[in-house]
Amino acid sequence: MSYTEVLLIKPVDGLGAEGEQVRVRSGYARNYLLLQGIALPVNRANSKYIESLKKAREVREARDLEAANAIAAKLAGIKLVFAVKTGEGGKMFGAISTAEIASKLAEHGIELERKRIHLGQGPVKLLGKHITTIRLHNNVTVEQEFEVVSENPIEPVAEAVEETERPEREKKPRKPRKEKSEKSKK
Numbered sequence: 001m002s003y004t005e006v007l008l009i010k011p012v013d014g015l016g017a018e019g020e021q022v023r024v025r026s027g028y029a030r031n032y033l034l035l036q037g038i039a040l041p042v043n044r045a046n047s048k049y050i051e052s053l054k055k056a057r058e059v060r061e062a063r064d065l066e067a068a069n070a071i072a073a074k075l076a077g078i079k080l081v082f083a084v085k086t087g088e089g090g091k092m093f094g095a096i097s098t099a100e101i102a103s104k105l106a107e108h109g110i111e112l113e114r115k116r117i118h119l120g121q122g123p124v125k126l127l128g129k130h131i132t133t134i135r136l137h138n139n140v141t142v143e144q145e146f147e148v149v150s151e152n153p154i155e156p157v158a159e160a161v162e163e164t165e166r167p168e169r170e171k172k173p174r175k176p177r178k179e180k181s182e183k184s185k186k
Contacts, residue, residue, distance in 0.1 A: 002026045006039035007046055009053065018060075019053030068137035071110060075134065078108050080146035086127070090154040095123035101132060101146065112136075124148060 004026045011017045012033075015024070021042055024033065033039035040046055082100065085093045098117040105112055118133045127148050134142045 004029045005042040006033055007042050007050060007053075008033075008039050010038050012038060017057055019050060019057045021050070065137055065139065068140040071112075071136050072140055072142045074108075074110055075105075075142050075144055078105070078110075078144075080104050080144065082146065082148045083151035084127075084148060086150040086152060086154060088155050090127055090150060092125055092127065092148070095125045096130075096146075096148055097123040098132075101144075104146075 002025070003023050005021055005023055006029045008016050008018050008020050008022060016022045029039065029041075034041070040049070080101070082096050082104065084096070087093060098114040098119060101117050101119075102112050102114050112134065116135050118135065119130075120133075124130050127150060129145060129147050132144050132146065134144055136142060
């Protein structure tokens, strides 16, 4: 397979940022990157354009870092509390996932994508205090503490009925098996 060099105009996840010169498969460049206006072929005429893209990239990255630091400062002042329904012994119905955390943060004016929120072992299924890691930028990561509480009083677990106290089940007689015919035995 043949490869070609292209200049990225827009950032592409897993490939590079704007102003970078990357080597990709010819078909990918021709059929997607160049058609969508995401990249340009590398030649001498594009050298000035490369410099302007690199400057724009530096400005964008600085702006993104500032925004991430501002969100991190807001998160430091927020305490998240989730009230959930519980059953016997405080067992939760359902779980707290990244979607619920993102929607709770949206109520406080912080819009985040779910993929930026990381719950270590998956959705939270226990009452109490928990910590989640929120990755706002490559250089900015925040640990946010949240609490899961019961919205109804916790009922004690009912005593288990002992084996001797359980009523006996009636056993139904089994039907005898049909015997296999001579043809199926061969």
